[in-house]
Amino acid sequence: MSKQxxxxxxxxxxxxxxxxxVLFGYPGGAVLPIYDAIFHQNKLRHVLxxxxxxxxxxxxxxxxxTGKVGVLLVTSGPGATNAVTGLTDxxxxxxxxxxxxxxxxxxxxxxxxxxxxxxxxxxxxxxxHNYLVRRIEDLPRILHEAFYVATSGxxxxxxxxxxxxxxxxxxxxxxxxxxxxxxxxxxxxxxLGRIKQxxxxxxxxxxxxxxxxxxxxxSGPTASTLLREIVRLTGFPITSTxxxxxxxxxxxxxxxxxxxxxxxxxxxxxxxxxxxxxxxxARFDDRITGRLDxxxxxxxxxxxxxxxxxxxxxxxxxxxxxxxxxxxxEDMVRLWRTSAAKADPAALVKWWGHIDHWRARNSFAFxxxxxxxxxxxxxxxxxxxxxxxxxxxxxxxxxHQMWAAQHFHFDEPNRWMTSGGLGTMGYGLPAAIGAQxxxxxxxxxxxxxxxxxxxxxxxxxTAAQYRLPVKxxxxxxxxxxxxxxxxxxxxxxxxxxxxxxxxxxxxxxxQAYGAHGIRCSDPADLDAAIKEMIDTPQxxxxxxxxxxxxxxxxxxxxGKAHNEMLLADLGDDAxxxxxxxxDEKGKMLV
Amino acid sequence: xxxxxxxPSPYSSAIGKSNAESHTLSVLVDxxxxxxxxxVGLFSGRGxxxxxxxxxxxxxxxxxxxxxxxxxxxxxxVEQVRHQLERLVPVHSVTDLTLTVRAIERELAMVKVRGxxxxxxxxxxxxxxFRAKVIDATIESFIFELTGAPRKIDDFVELMRPVGLVExxxxxxxxxSRGPEPI
Numbered sequence: 001m002s003k004q005x006x007x008x009x010x011x012x013x014x015x016x017x018x019x020x021x022v023l024f025g026y027p028g029g030a031v032l033p034i035y036d037a038i039f040h041q042n043k044l045r046h047v048l049x050x051x052x053x054x055x056x057x058x059x060x061x062x063x064x065x066t067g068k069v070g071v072l073l074v075t076s077g078p079g080a081t082n083a084v085t086g087l088t089d090x091x092x093x094x095x096x097x098x099x100x101x102x103x104x105x106x107x108x109x110x111x112x113x114x115x116x117x118x119x120x121x122x123x124x125x126x127x128x129h130n131y132l133v134r135r136i137e138d139l140p141r142i143l144h145e146a147f148y149v150a151t152s153g154x155x156x157x158x159x160x161x162x163x164x165x166x167x168x169x170x171x172x173x174x175x176x177x178x179x180x181x182x183x184x185x186x187x188x189x190x191x192l193g194r195i196k197q198x199x200x201x202x203x204x205x206x207x208x209x210x211x212x213x214x215x216x217x218x219s220g221p222t223a224s225t226l227l228r229e230i231v232r233l234t235g236f237p238i239t240s241t242x243x244x245x246x247x248x249x250x251x252x253x254x255x256x257x258x259x260x261x262x263x264x265x266x267x268x269x270x271x272x273x274x275x276x277x278x279x280x281x282a283r284f285d286d287r288i289t290g291r292l293d294x295x296x297x298x299x300x301x302x303x304x305x306x307x308x309x310x311x312x313x314x315x316x317x318x319x320x321x322x323x324x325x326x327x328x329x330e331d332m333v334r335l336w337r338t339s340a341a342k343a344d345p346a347a348l349v350k351w352w353g354h355i356d357h358w359r360a361r362n363s364f365a366f367x368x369x370x371x372x373x374x375x376x377x378x379x380x381x382x383x384x385x386x387x388x389x390x391x392x393x394x395x396x397x398x399x400h401q402m403w404a405a406q407h408f409h410f411d412e413p414n415r416w417m418t419s420g421g422l423g424t425m426g427y428g429l430p431a432a433i434g435a436q437x438x439x440x441x442x443x444x445x446x447x448x449x450x451x452x453x454x455x456x457x458x459x460x461x462t463a464a465q466y467r468l469p470v471k472x473x474x475x476x477x478x479x480x481x482x483x484x485x486x487x488x489x490x491x492x493x494x495x496x497x498x499x500x501x502x503x504x505x506x507x508x509x510x511q512a513y514g515a516h517g518i519r520c521s522d523p524a525d526l527d528a529a530i531k532e533m534i535d536t537p538q539x540x541x542x543x544x545x546x547x548x549x550x551x552x553x554x555x556x557x558x559g560k561a562h563n564e565m566l567l568a569d570l571g572d573d574a575x576x577x578x579x580x581x582x583d584e585k586g587k588m589l590v
Numbered sequence: 591x592x593x594x595x596x597x598p599s600p601y602s603s604a605i606g607k608s609n610a611e612s613h614t615l616s617v618l619v620d621x622x623x624x625x626x627x628x629x630v631g632l633f634s635g636r637g638x639x640x641x642x643x644x645x646x647x648x649x650x651x652x653x654x655x656x657x658x659x660x661x662x663x664x665x666x667x668v669e670q671v672r673h674q675l676e677r678l679v680p681v682h683s684v685t686d687l688t689l690t691v692r693a694i695e696r697e698l699a700m701v702k703v704r705g706x707x708x709x710x711x712x713x714x715x716x717x718x719x720f721r722a723k724v725i726d727a728t729i730e731s732f733i734f735e736l737t738g739a740p741r742k743i744d745d746f747v748e749l750m751r752p753v754g755l756v757e758x759x760x761x762x763x764x765x766x767s768r769g770p771e772p773i
Contacts, residue, residue: 120624125635129679132623149679183620184679309673312666 002172007139007162008033010173011100014143016043017175020071022062022437023047024055028075029115030102033167047437047466050458052079054430056086056157057456060095061434064417065392067220069150070095070434075102077115080161081122085424087157088126092421093243094218096155098146099127105165106134119161128156133163136171144179153186154307155218186306190323195331198278198302198319203341205276207299207351208236211259211288214243214420215281215305217413219325223247224413226329227280233336235348237355239267241282243420246410256355257364260288261556262402265363265565266355268554271296272562273354279303281325284314285421286590294561304328363554363567364406373523375400375475375546379407379447382473385530390442392435394418396428396452399481399552404447426455432470433463443471443534450476450503450543460513463539471533471540474506477548485551490587510541521545559586612641613668613688614660614695614765616773620680621647621655628678629657638671639663642697642740644762654682658765685773687765695765699743704731705754713753720746731756 005013011034015023024047027035038046049055052074059070070090074083080101090097104113120132129149131142139162146158202208210231216223224247231238231254238248239259248255257264259271268290271277277299282288284303289295292314301317303310304325311320321328366376379400393408394417395401401418410416417435419427428446436444446453453474463470475481483498507517516536520529520543533540553568559582619625626645633640642660647653661671668686675684687693701722703713710732717724717734720742726733736746740763747758767773 121627124624124628125631134623154677181679183682307677309670309677311673313670313673316666 002174004170005173006033006037006167007133007136007169007171008037008167010139010143010171011162011167012037012041012044013173014140014175015071018069018144018147020069021045023071023073024049024058024062024434025073026052026055026075026079028079028102030076030104030164031073031079031100031167033164034073034100034102034162046073047433047462049430050461051456052082053085053426054433054456054459054462056083056090056097056099057424057427057430058434058437058459058462059097059099060086060090060093060427061394061417061431062438063095063097063434064431065414065435066438067414069147070097071100072097073100075115076104076119077117079115080119081117084122084126085422087123087159089419089422089424089427090157091126091128093419094155094214095157096150097157098150099157099159101159101161102167103132103161103163106163107165109163119159123159126157127159128154130159130161132161133166136166136169139166139171140173140175141179144175145181148179148181149184152181152184153188154215187322188306188324188327190304190321190328190331192331194319194321195328196335198321199332199335199339200341201276201300201302201319202234202236202278202336203339203343205236205343206347207274207354208234208276208278208343209256209270209274210236210238210278210280211240211271211282212238212244212247212280213241213282216244216247216325219281219306221413223281223324223326223329226326226333230329230333230336233333234343236278236343237270237352239263239270241285241288241420242405242418244282245405245416246413249411250409251411256359258405261290262406262552262554264406265361265554265567266358268556268562268565269358270355274299277301279305279317280329281305283310286314289315290556291559291561296562361567363565366550366553366568369547370523373521373526373544373546375403375477375550376407377523378473378475378526378544378546379403381526382445382447382530383408385527386443386445386534389534390439391415392417392432392439392442392444394428394431394435394444394446396446396448396455397423397425398449398452398483399477399485399550400447400449400452400475402482402552403475408447425452429453429456429470429472430459430462432472433459433466433468436463436468436470437466444469445471445473448472448474449481450474450478450506451480451500454504457509460510460515460539460541464514467538469536469538469540471542473533473542474544475546476503476506476543477546477550478503479548481550482552488551489557489582506541506543510539513539515539515541517541517543519543519545557582557586558589559583609664610662611665611668611688612660612662613686614658614693614763615672615675616685616687616765617657617659617675618682619655619657619678620682621653622680625655625680626657628680629659629675632674632678633661633671636674638667642762644764658763660763683773685767687767687773690767690773693765693767695739695763696737697740697743697761697763698735698737699747699758699760700725701734701736701747701750701755702731702757703734703750703754704756706730709753713750716746716749716753722746
């Protein structure tokens with residue numbers, strides 16, 4: 001059945017047909033017809049952000065916390081360019097987004113018209129795919145195809161650039177369920193022969209480890225369930241990347257904690273010493289591998305990924321399996337159950353003995369203080385005081401992000417939203433807004449730094465408008481903490497421009513935005529202050545003044561291998577001497 | 591621990607190392623606006639080489655274009671190039687003609703030569719030997735049209751240099767697999 005309507009109405013109709021209930025956006029000249037169509041209906045809820053970057057991150061937070069597609073609507077020119085950071089963020093973290101941008105009328109394209117930019121050209125490299133709609137006849141297909149492309153295979157952002165004359169034009173709108181792209185058919189089922197081979201390799205392993213990532217979460221809750229099953233069945237240890245936290249419960253004894261640059265001692269040593277690595281939905285990113293030529297030198301490697309280009313990209317593996325995590329894990333669980341061969345229990349016991357030895361080093365430990373709030377302690381208390389609640393955590397980027405990953409523990413997927421690949425400061429608050437829109441009755445907390453939060457602080461106004469009770473927990477050390485740490489490591493402690501001399505009064509700022517402000521600087525008051533934050537029914541900015549000089553450990557310095565971690569020195573007040581640990585080659589790296 | 595024998599990453603093994611190889615890829619794409627920019631942008635964005643690139647619509651009814659790209663890199667890099675191309679939404683298929691089948695590669699060149707007397711005679715004689723066609727002539731110049739493997743064109747251009755080479759225009763490589771089967 002087709003219906004006659006305008007392009008703008010088609011946009012609204014298609015979003016409804018795709019099951020979208022919330023979109024984030026900001027109006028402007030080139031999207032006025034679509035905003036008019038939104039005005040004439042009440043099924044789609046529009047959230048007016050204060051900056052288009054906020055719209056993109058909010059859509060990411062919404063998508064990441066629900067498993068659905070996040071949708072944003074922005075105008076041409078600056079609207080589109082402001083969204084670019086969020087689109088790139090979604091591309092690197094494989095978050096499904098559909099971004100609709102207005103464009104100047106077709107006949108003006110290329111004339112440097114007011115608020116014109118080459119949106120398609122600019123976003124080509126930061127989207128999974130993008131479309132410029134040239135004919136009203138193409139619009140319905142493109143709208144639905146965009147959702148298919150955003151969610152199929154490795155998810156990612158898709159831009160639809162719609163010139164204003166197309167929004168006004170009238171055409172026939174049709175919608176068929178389960179639309180497919182004419183060529184794009186990602187492979188979801190893994191090759192059975194290869195999965196069988198993987199199971200055989202697992203049965204022969206003496207020192208195996210599962211290394212999992214965001215792909216498990218993107219694959220959906222079934223993948224997390226199956227991952228738990230295969231880990232339990234095999235008895236193997238498991239670690240995960242920053243993006244994969246929550247897919248496997250952190251409270252389980254087979255869990256080694258996060259791996260990578262600021263991962264746990266046991267996770268990184270297990271990766272280095274293992275004889276079989278089973279990588280599920282992770283991509284051997286440089287934050288994970290450390291020095292490539294010393295990365296897990298004695299192991300066979302299995303890599304399960306839906307994106308064939310991820311396999312053998314950074315690290316050469318012995319067995320690549322292209323497919324969706326849930327599908328591959330389902331076959332793997334079945335084959336493992338029916339296979340007679342099982343990993344040698346005695347070898348596993350010995351392997352767990354090694355791991356327990358590393359674990360005993362307690363690498364996330366820190367020297368607490370009763371005079372000054374240690375940032376790690378603050379995150380731990382936040383975790384303890386919220387653990388029986390329905391909680392979603394977002395973060396900004398920097399030291400606080402790593403401390404959150406180390407000290408806040410997740411037992412379920414889709415509860416943890418952070419900018420992993422791009423490392424976008426300013427991600428957390430809009431992402432929290434997106435997550436809170438999707439889960440209005442849950443506790444949504446943005447664990448933030450005082451520098452990052454200022455990058456998209458304007459979104460407090462959005463939170464106020466929609467009465468979203470997001471909690472912003474700022475670990476305030478007045479420094480761009482990770483920059484300061486690297487300057488200490490690499491540049492002789494010359495803290496060039498990483499100290500913020502003039503910060504706003506965050507309590508007053510909260511009040512200015514109609515939110516509640518809390519400041520805490522005494523460890524003795526911390527619990528009560530956190531409880532006050534949780535019990536406040538409106539948005540809260542919590543200014544937690546923490547130790548300014550605290551460094552984030554453990555750490556694999558640039559250019560070093562997994563077994564060359566720096567650990568916090570707990571016995572000495574002066575802390576660890578880190579000025580000389582990175583060599584010249586390491587300094588060239590990021 | 592010694593460094594492994596094979597480079598662990600296509601990104602860490604610098605292009606131009608001794609084990610770099612030339613490969614010709616045939617990429618079938620939907621002929622939609624911007625598709626060439628997507629392909630070219632992928633190469634520049636990820637630091638891959640393009641030695642030659644040709645593109646034309648080959649099936650008008652289905653708007654299918656064939657892009658032939660000559661690239662170079664280690665086998666790992668070339669495999670990565672192929673997978674990255676396959677990820678692009680409008681790409682139907684990517685075939686590494688160098689790997690899968692012995693392919694025939696051809697290029698067309700137009701070569702302008704200017705000269706008088708003995709040079710002019712010599713240019714014409716060489717052109718005959720290379721089976722190049724004269725497609726334009728004046729009292730003091732020729733334009734030759736030549737088709738062949740890229741190597742043959744290189745050779746011809748080199749020979750024309752001493753007898754008055756002025757200008758060369760080349761199409762880049764078109765390639766097709768041998769035998770009755772399509773790619």
